[in-house]
Amino acid sequence: MTKNNLLRMDNVGIVVESLDEAVSFFTELGLKLEGRATIEGEWAGRVTGLELQQVEIAMMVTPDGHSRLELSRFLTPPIVADHRNAPVNALGYLRVMFAVDDIDETLTRLYKHGATLVGEVVQYLDAYRLCYIRGPEGILIGLAEQLSKK
Template sequence: MEKNKLLRMDNVGIVVESLDEAISFFTEIGLKLEGRATIEGEWAGRVTGLGAQHVEIAMMVTPDGHSRLEISRFLTPSAISDHRVAPVNSLGYLRVMFAVEDIDEMVSRLCRHGAQLVGEVVQYENSYRLCYIRGAEGILVGLAQQLGG
């Protein structure tokens, strides 16, 4: 019997308090808003295990069209924990990494919009320049600029 094959990673989900702030932040990085919707109903609660729920979502897509970020704002039930200020060595999903063309320009632009550099921009061998920033609502984002060819 042939093993079921993975087709792709569809999206990564992030829960926020302000959908508009998160959309603005990720738009500044370079993602495009693909659509907004309200998710509710018995079927949705069966998927998440939360029962009755009412959630606003925004789907953001990378310029190449291959990766998506689903940003969610829970109206009911409300969020029960907050990992936005957790350091990078905390358990669970904490950051999403984006490949950028010019890391210095991107960091400068995002900082003008309220983002904060977590440590510093570092160079890994002759391969990458990397950093972490905290953006809208303290969301941890990694940026990577490939060096050379």
């Protein structure tokens, strides 16, 4: 029997152009700003493989305190690719899914922050209502409302 050393998923990282806009959007969704900092120096470049880098980050945490979203804005080096508007069947980062207690109310609030519905809100059996939205800068985000509480 092999020992599993995995403790948890620590965070998901998303690179953005406007950290303030992204923080505002995810705050409206219900995440809390845990902290903001500039990360730079030789040690950081060794981790990412980007050598000299300067990155502003904002760490957002879910209400239950178990999940984090790291929003990053690269000052140096410059951004080299943009995958934000890729369709849902593109390789690589797909989306982040958030559980919400009222999908309609959540959408109403997020529309005021520029969110757009990708398809439509659909119901899966008697279990969930689901949708994809484009959030700040076109980032793909999933919302799921659990209907049956087991």
